[in-house]
Amino acid sequence: MLKTHGVAYTYTGGSSIVFPDISCEADEHWLLLGNSGTGKTTLLHLLGGLLTPTQGEITIRDTQLTQLSxxxxxxxxxxxxxxxxxxxxxVKALTVSENLMLAQKLAGVTTDKSRIRVLLERLNLGHKLHKKTDQLSVGERQRVAIARALVNNPALILADEPTSALDDENCQEVVTLLEEQARQAEATLLIVTHDNRLKTRFEKQIELV
Amino acid sequence: MNLLALSWKNIINKPLSMVMSLILFGLGVGLISLLLLLNTQLEEKFEANLAEIDLVVGAKGSPLQLILASMYHIDAPTGNVSIEEVRPFLNPKHPLIETAIPLSLGDNHEGYRIIGTEPSFVDLYDGELAEGRMFSKVMDVVVGAGAAAEVGLTLGSSFKSSHGFVEDDNLIHDDAVPFQVVGILAPTGSVMDQLILTNTQSVWAVHDHETDDSSQEEVHDHEAEGHDHNHDHEEVLKPLVDYPDQEITSLLIKFRGRNYQALNMQRSINENTDMQAATPAIEINRLYSLIGVGAEALRWLAIIIVIVSGLSIFISLFSSLRDRRYEMALMRTMGGSQLFLFGMIVLEGVILAILGYVLGIALSHVGMELLAENLSESYRYSFTGWRFLEEEIYLLVGALGIGMIAALLPAIQASRTDIHETLSEG
Structure with missing residues (x-):
């Protein structure tokens, strides 16, 4: 489902990192751990196609990311x-449901308002549909972000420190929701974190050094 | 959630930051459009009122003033000339002159000028009677369409004229015989719509009374006398040349052909007589060039305002982008292409330009309408704010162009947002 081979990235400063090969199946949930400066976020952005690796291959659901325009x-x-x-x-100018519609629009998927409604209700946000996002609490915002990440039924969910801004209660709730939703979508979930509260919850871990 | 809706929501999300650029843009566009409207309508009025008149002959003074008073009826006349002096031009067998129409100015009714002239004056402006008949007897008047409607004159109405060119109850010729409306003209779109026409003898009659017996005690007596006069006036009017001692204000002359002799006539009048002759086209061009300087300055001012407002759209887009940097990166992670972000920002600039344009056009047309009321009161000219010009479409194209150019750099900046860096900053 998600495979990397010999991925390396060279920063504009000249320093470069070689990342360990990763292989995650669908429906698997992984933690990506490491101290700051080990390139966790860089790897996440490489996997998400936000950065292009200087070397190596990244394959997601049979598509070689590095070969796409x-x-x-x-x-x-x-x-x-x-x-x-x-x-x-x-997008601050838009409401909760409009932000999700935008996610569908930007992905080139037809707008499906009922899917948005179902998804938000599953995350207990049905009543916040037409609220502006800055009227929500931190926990609610993170739940809307989960809904947005899931709205197009992705193969891969990449989460960058999704819980470090949350208190214990919200942290547990958000992670539980993430796991639940990822399982329902049969998506690979990869969480980058240095949050110790999560380390005990996930078996599969990759440690960057 | 299409691109247009997204751009629109981005603009109305923070309306205050955009209001200043909008107002500026609206003012610039409005000023340009107002100048266009005013210029077009003024030129049309001036053109329509040229009436193919080749020469105006009147008392010495400013030639422009003579033209304005005799043809556009917006200035005081330069003075009077005697029938004796203009006698040669009134000769219907004059080899150079096709028509010579006498004008006697000096009175008004509720601000509408009363012109003592001949029925052929109406032909100058291709006018026709809407109802009634042409003036033939002393104190008959034919009223222009606009004046009739405004003052409420109908066939059979009578009124006493007032001295001068502005409405003033104290200057009414109380002791004179009243004018009788015998005809109403159809609208022509020319200055004639705002005039009250009568024959030259009527104007003389009003003023002769004044000099003959001006004492108030005799008013009673006089009215009876006036009645008698009325009967006298039913005689056939004698030609003007039979009154060598009387005066008229000016003569409107049309040549038989524009030959060398005709052109020479103007110089010969100016050099050899106590009168002056002026060419309408030349004087109006002089007027254009006088007004032109001011209009040109205003136009540049308007263009500068538009450019500054373009700059202010640029600045507000740029500063709003700084707040929305993370949003840009976010939209890229959601699958938005660089082109999408570029288009979104350009569209924001274009929407602002369209809003500013609409505001400006609204301002200029409402302004023109207000100005029209003012102008028609002071000059008896009818203008309107509810006319739209082809040039205003070009103005829209220009506005769109400025909106796009102003948005270009911010749009490029948005499309080049470094996703990794922006997201890493948090």
């Missing part, structure tokens, strides 16, 4: 990869 990669990313970040950001 810029525009093809944009579309592929919109349809097959869902992103969740440390702090949930949205």
């Amino acid at each position: 810029q525009a093809q990669r944009d579309t592929f990313r919109g349809q097959e990869i869902g992103f969740i970040f440390q702090e949930a950001h949205f």
Whole structure:
């Protein structure tokens, strides 16, 4: 499902990192651990096609990411990869449901309002449909971000420190939801974190040094 | 959630930052459009009122003033000339002159000028009677369409004229015989719509009374006398040349052909008589060039305002982008292409330009309509704000262009957002 081979990245400063090969199946949930400066976020952005590796291959659901053109990669990313970040950001001018519609539009998928409604209700956000995103609490925002990552049924969900801004209660809730939704979507879930609260919850871990 | 809706929502999400550029843009567009409207309508009025008149002969003074008073009826006349002096031009067998129409100015009714002239004056403007008949007897008047409607004159109405060119109750010729409306003209779109026409003898009659018996005690007496006069006036009018001692204000002359002799006539009048002759086309061009300087300055001012407002659209887009850097990166992670972000920002600039354009056009047309009321009160000219010009389409194209150019750099900046760096900053 997600495979990398010999991926390396050279920063503009000249320093370069060689990453260990990764192989994750669909429906598997992984933690990507490592101290800061070990290139966790860089690897996540490489896997998501936001950065291009200087060497190596990345394959997602039989598609070689490195062989796609810029525009093809944009579309592929919109349809097959869902992103969740440390702090949930949205297009501020839009409401919750409009942000999700935008995610469908940008991925080139037809707008499906009922899917958005079902998804938000599953995440207990049915009543926030027409709220602006800055009217939500931090926990709610992170749940909307999960909904947005899932709206196009992606093959891969990449989460960058999704819990480090949350308190214990929200942390557990968000991770539980993430796992639940990833399982329902049969997607590979890869969480980049240095949050110790998560280390005990996931068996499969990759450690960057 | 299409591109247009997205751009629109981005603009109305933070309306305040855009309001300033919008107002500026609207002012610039509005000023240009107002100048266009005013210029077009003024030129049309001037053209329509040229009426193929080749020469105006009147008392010495400013030639422009003579033309404005005799043809456009917006200035005071330069003075009077005696029938004796203009007698040669009134000769219907004059070899060079096709028509010579006398004008006697000096009175008004509720601000509408009363012109003592001949029925052929109406032909100058291709006018026709809408109802009634042409003036033939002393104190008969035929009223232009606009004046009739505004003052509420109908066939059979009578009124006393007022001295001068502005409405003033104290200057009414109380002791004179009243004018009788015998005809109403159909609208022509020319200055004639705003005039009240009568024969030259009527104007003389009003003023002769004034000099004959001006004492108030005799008013009673006089009215009876006036009645008698009325009967006298039913005689056939004698030609003007039979009144050598009387005066008229000016003569409108049409040549038989524009030959060398005809052109020479103007110089010969100016050099050899106590009168002056002026060519309408030349004087109006002089007027254009006088007004032109001011209009040109205003136009440049408007263009500068538009450019500054373009700059201000540029700045507000740029600064809003700084706040939305993360949004740009986010949209890229959601599959948005560089082209999509580029288009979104360009569209924001274009939407602002369209809004500014609409605001400007609304301002200029409402402004023109307000100005029209003012102008028609002071000049008896009818203007309107509810006319739209072809040039305003070009103005829209220009506005769109400025909106696009202003958005170009911010759009390029947005499309080049470094996703990795922006997201890593958080």
